[in-house]
Amino acid sequence: MASHHIEIHYCTQCRWLLRAAWMAQELLTTFEQEITTLTLKPGAGGIFEVHVDSKLIWSRTQQGRFPDIKELKQMVRDSIAPDKNLGHSERSA
Amino acid sequence: MASHHIEIHYCTQCRWLLRAAWMAQELLTTFEQEITTLTLKPGAGGIFEVHVDSKLIWSRTQQGRFPDIKELKQMVRDSIAPDKNLGHSERSA
Numbered sequence: 001m002a003s004h005h006i007e008i009h010y011c012t013q014c015r016w017l018l019r020a021a022w023m024a025q026e027l028l029t030t031f032e033q034e035i036t037t038l039t040l041k042p043g044a045g046g047i048f049e050v051h052v053d054s055k056l057i058w059s060r061t062q063q064g065r066f067p068d069i070k071e072l073k074q075m076v077r078d079s080i081a082p083d084k085n086l087g088h089s090e091r092s093a
Numbered sequence: 094m095a096s097h098h099i100e101i102h103y104c105t106q107c108r109w110l111l112r113a114a115w116m117a118q119e120l121l122t123t124f125e126q127e128i129t130t131l132t133l134k135p136g137a138g139g140i141f142e143v144h145v146d147s148k149l150i151w152s153r154t155q156q157g158r159f160p161d162i163k164e165l166k167q168m169v170r171d172s173i174a175p176d177k178n179l180g181h182s183e184r185s186a
Contacts, residue, residue: 012125017118024133025114032105032135039132040117042125 003036004080007051012042019066020048026069027076034081052079096129097173100144105135112159113141119162120169127174145172 006027010020017040024038048060050072057075058067067075070086077084099120103113110133117131141153143165150168151160160168163179170177 007130017121021114021118021121024117025110028110028114028133028135035135037100037132037134039130040121041130042121042128 002080004031004034005037005039005053006035006076007039007041007049007054009041009043009047009049009051011044011047013044014046014048016048017042023050023067023069023072027073030073030086031076031081031084034084050076052076055079095173097124097127098130098132098146099128099169100132100134100142100147102134102136102140102142102144104137104140106137107139107141109141110135116143116160116162116165120166123166123179124169124174124177127177143169145169148172 008020008024010016020040024040028035028038046061048058048066049056050058050067052075057079058072060066073086077086099117101113101117103109113133117133121128121131139154141151141159142149143151143160145168150172151165153159166179170179
């Protein structure tokens with residue numbers, strides 16, 4: 001089975017550890033079989049980035065906001081488990 | 094400044110993600126300046142291990158229990174910031 005590594009780089013000055021850790025737990029729960037490691041990386045200067053296998057999939061600086069958890073899960077799914085159905089969260093509200 | 098990497102390897106079958114993520118947040122808060130990355134690693138078979146810079150500092154299999162957070166912080170401190178005072182948690186209750 002392929003191994004996948006996710007990294008969440010977050011700004012400590014902005015106190016973003018809690019949301020980074022929350023998103024980490026959401027991803028590790030949804031992709032329990034697919035994620036090999038999930039790394040939390042303290043940073044500074046307003047950084048909030050998510051990398052999947054070293055590929056940047058979210059940058060708060062570029063996108064101007066945090067990802068919605070549903071959208072982040074879909075982007076991770078598209079990257080590491082394209083055939084995976086995310087269940088009820090996929091159906092439009 | 095030296096870079097330090099912590100890894101928490103936890104059993105998903107035992108549902109230990111929440112305690113692993115809790116301990117991760119405690120360590121990333123206490124050692125905000127000292128930790129470069131903290132990696133959560135899903136595993137199986139009752140594993141719960143903490144490595145600091147690839148050195149095993151806690152194994153539930155060997156120690157037969159989970160670490161108390163105070164004791165885990167002292168072990169991490171002894172490993173990556175020996176001079177760091179952990180404040181009121183150091184004084185005996």
